[in-house]
Amino acid sequence: MRREPKDAAQEETLDPKDWDALRKLAHEMLDDMLTYQQNLRSQPSSSPSRNAVNEICVPLTQEGEGEEKVYEVFQQNILPYTMPHTRPRFWGVVAGTGTPYGMLVEMLRAGMNGAQEAFLAEAHVHAQVIKWIKEMLDFPEEAGGVLVSGGSEANFTGLAVARNAKANVDMKTKGVQKLNQRMTLYCGDETHHCLERSVELLGLGNEALRWIPTDDNCRIRLDALEKAIKDDKKRNNHPFCIIGCAGTVNSGAFDDLKALAGLAKRENMWFHVDGAFGAWVKISNTHRHLADGMEDADSLAVDLHKWMCMPYSIGCTLVRDRLAHYSTFVYGHEARYLKSAFDQVEDQITNPHSLALPLSRNFTSLKAYMLLRAYGRRKYSNIIQQNIDQTNYLAEIIESDPKMEITAPVVSNIVCFRYRPKALSELELEKLNKSIYSDLNKISFWMVSDTTIKGRYMLRACNVNHRSRKQDIDFLLDEVKRTGKRIVSQTNP
Ligand SMILES: Cc1ncc(COP(=O)(O)O)c(C=O)c1O
Known part of the structure; x- marks a missing residue:
């Protein structure tokens, strides 16, 4: 059946009817995201609550819920529960951090x-x-x-x-x-x-x-x-x-x-x-x-x-x-x-x-x-160098600590290591470090990752993070030792 095109007043478009309202929302979104980025250091990293999942997994409506409502869902139920790789204490998988200007x-x-x-x-x-x-x-x-x-x-x-x-x-x-x-x-x-x-x-x-x-x-x-x-x-x-x-x-x-x-x-x-x-x-x-x-x-x-x-x-x-x-x-x-x-x-x-x-x-x-073009070559060189220097710092402290060990040669920006408070079998070391990994994840998801090299289980910190500071590396070291000590004392009271 042939249908007549609609009159101009009834024609559909995805452009806003009310540009001022969208402009207001746009400024709010931009401000919110800049504030979010400015405060990344203090943003908690949490896993989604049941409520958030329920809000995300909803049937698609016929009429649409409107831009403001869906932005609220993003703010309240999505953004706070996303991967924390933009935070300064993320050294899990090789995940880049992005930049505000990049946004x-x-x-x-x-x-x-x-x-x-x-x-x-x-x-x-x-x-x-x-x-x-x-x-x-x-x-x-x-x-x-x-x-x-x-x-x-x-x-x-x-x-x-x-x-x-x-x-x-x-x-x-x-x-x-x-x-x-x-x-x-x-x-x-x-x-x-x-x-x-x-x-x-x-x-x-x-x-x-x-x-x-x-x-x-x-x-x-x-x-x-x-x-x-x-x-x-x-x-x-x-x-x-x-x-x-x-x-x-x-x-x-x-x-x-x-x-x-x-x-x-x-x-x-x-x-x-x-x-x-x-x-x-x-x-x-x-x-x-x-x-x-x-x-x-x-x-x-x-x-x-x-x-x-x-x-x-x-x-x-x-x-x-x-x-x-x-x-x-x-x-x-x-x-x-x-x-x-x-x-x-x-x-x-x-x-x-x-x-x-x-x-x-x-x-x-x-x-x-x-x-x-905005940052130039030197800025990027400095970031790469900074991460390498921080990695060496982390490795040196681990190496000098009798309760930890480096488990693979440290070449560039990755440190593989384990908590080893005393002589333990491979199996015991794996069990202990798996527990540390899981507890560190509760503080912040993928603060470090874990891996296996030549059959040995180990923790792994990979630094491609332009937001990391020396104090963050110190935090990681303290948390590994504190968590390790607590787990050992709980298993051998
Ligand atoms: C050495 C290496 N090659 C390839 C990849 C895959 O790259 P992408 O995740 O960008 O697809 C990765 C990811 O971490 C990597 O570390």
Whole structure:
């Protein structure tokens, strides 16, 4: 049945009827969030009460509840119960803290509903951010790159290019179905699990990823790596990619990237580096040497929402061979409805739409652009250095305390440790430190995380927090000792 369009007075829109009322609410929201950020240090971290959950999990109404009412729900039932990673005493997973100016910049992006980075000013902003990132990370000038959603997508993007560039058949047309040799990749056993997921999604099967043992410093063992490559060749497999870590998630270890780059070159293999957070040691004053060799990578994955403190979510893949990158993602079939517009793009090989999966793109480069330009390189260097110095301080105190122990080499911004008040078996140490972990979580969720390295359970503090102060590190140390002592006295009265 054909319906007549409504009269102008009855036409629907999602713009407000009363702009003044929305303006008032907007100012309130902005003020509230600035106050929230200003007072982050004193914000409690709590788990949701039953009431909050009941308020969140409601049926969707037909008529809508109105902007003010829903904002109240956000304030009372959502915000107070969210993950406390913006607080100064959060050293759990590698979670960035964001910044107040970052919040404002996100508002600008949302205000323009920024969605494309191929045209007009957006294209220049994206290109400039890639240039700055390359400069900061000493990556070759000729390389290209694309901003993506974070470390996982950045790694996926790098490995996709590696697979297509090194496959013996044309991946774009034939796909993995036509491979006549198994393509194999190699990484240390401390590598982040998102690499395994990438390998699976690329259709190679996770058995193709060889987890090479790491040494006592949690670095990939070169002898074991060379042997694994040799063995695969003997079996008529096709070793095509070595993955190096610039900062492992468990302990912040750096592989010998120079040696890996050399080996990859000799073996005609792709060299990919996961530097999700660790790559940024490059802008520190004291630890840039850890990432030596990263500049020789064929592809590099980094995050900007972790150690660079930008609002979630933003990561970046840099690829030395621009053409290989472009050839992987460029559309096989022309989208006819886009042809005329895309034909106008000045440089197709830097067009981010042809360098990663999404077609519609968040104008994510705007936040990186405005934040980098506002604060400059030195400010970010100082933050990275400050976190490294705080980490060393934490490690030194633990090391000098007879009731605690460091459990993995402290390399950059992560300390793995345990409370060990006396000689205890591995099992007893695990039980005691698991209880400490659980009690610290009650003070503040994920103040530290826990992990296992080489079969040993341990606590882990990862510092990418620009709000942390020395007094916060002291607080952590006091709480670990106090909690440990209390648990020991309760179990052995
Ligand atoms: C070393 C490393 N690689 C990759 C990732 C995945 O990054 P993202 O969480 O941004 O997807 C992480 C996350 O913590 C990481 O630490």
